[in-house]
Amino acid sequence: GAVVSQHPSWVICKSGTSVKIECRSLDFQATTMFWYRQFPKQSLMLMATSNEGSKATYEQGVEKDKFLINHASLTLSTLTVTSAHPEDSSFYICSARGGREGETQYFGPGTRLLVL
Amino acid sequence: GQNIDQPTEMTATEGAIVQINCTYQTSGFNGLFWYQQHAGEAPTFLSYNVLDGLEEKGRFSSFLSRSKGYSYLLLKELQMKDSASYLCAVMDSNYQLIWGAGTKLIIKP
Numbered sequence: 001g002a003v004v005s006q007h008p009s010w011v012i013c014k015s016g017t018s019v020k021i022e023c024r025s026l027d028f029q030a031t032t033m034f035w036y037r038q039f040p041k042q043s044l045m046l047m048a049t050s051n052e053g054s055k056a057t058y059e060q061g062v063e064k065d066k067f068l069i070n071h072a073s074l075t076l077s078t079l080t081v082t083s084a085h086p087e088d089s090s091f092y093i094c095s096a097r098g099g100r101e102g103e104t105q106y107f108g109p110g111t112r113l114l115v116l
Numbered sequence: 117g118q119n120i121d122q123p124t125e126m127t128a129t130e131g132a133i134v135q136i137n138c139t140y141q142t143s144g145f146n147g148l149f150w151y152q153q154h155a156g157e158a159p160t161f162l163s164y165n166v167l168d169g170l171e172e173k174g175r176f177s178s179f180l181s182r183s184k185g186y187s188y189l190l191l192k193e194l195q196m197k198d199s200a201s202y203l204c205a206v207m208d209s210n211y212q213l214i215w216g217a218g219t220k221l222i223i224k225p
Contacts, residue, residue, distance in 0.1 A: 002161075043203075043215055043216070043217040044159070044203070044215050046213075046215075093159075104161055105149075105161075105213065106161060107158040107160065107161075108158060109158050110158040
């Protein structure tokens, strides 16, 4: 159990385009989903926390208008990188947690974004 | 502030035992997690400790001392596939995960 999928696993796009990444909990209802970014050889950086049906909470320094998060259902959250630039190239990882706040977060396999 | 400390890198020999330490200072405590992350992949959950003591799960064990703000992950009978980064994360009073920078474990034959 506790499987989280992400799609796509790889994205290469031109500068200025928008990219949407989907995160799905396959066998449990994810009340809360988290979006992380990780640059090579660096630690995970939490970008935002989203609860189903409400607006995401963004970490300091993360532009909410650039990284749009939609958590429309208990099994799906999407991250849209708007007007992507080369500096947005990174490894984006989502994680999902069930209904109880102390529950374990399970990670999706991640999405590699390369902006040319 | 909130702080998680773990060694940056460790080296061990195949078949041996290695202990990865983690110390923390957080606003509140709702459990400590260990994750494994292979290069280029997302983290995978290893263990969760919320009470003091040792939790054993196969070749991996995790220990917690809340009074000392200390945990360790013990890996026995090391295999080459155990080469990875090991992330320590503490859930604070707001149920937010505070992440350590990770310990890169290198296994040598």
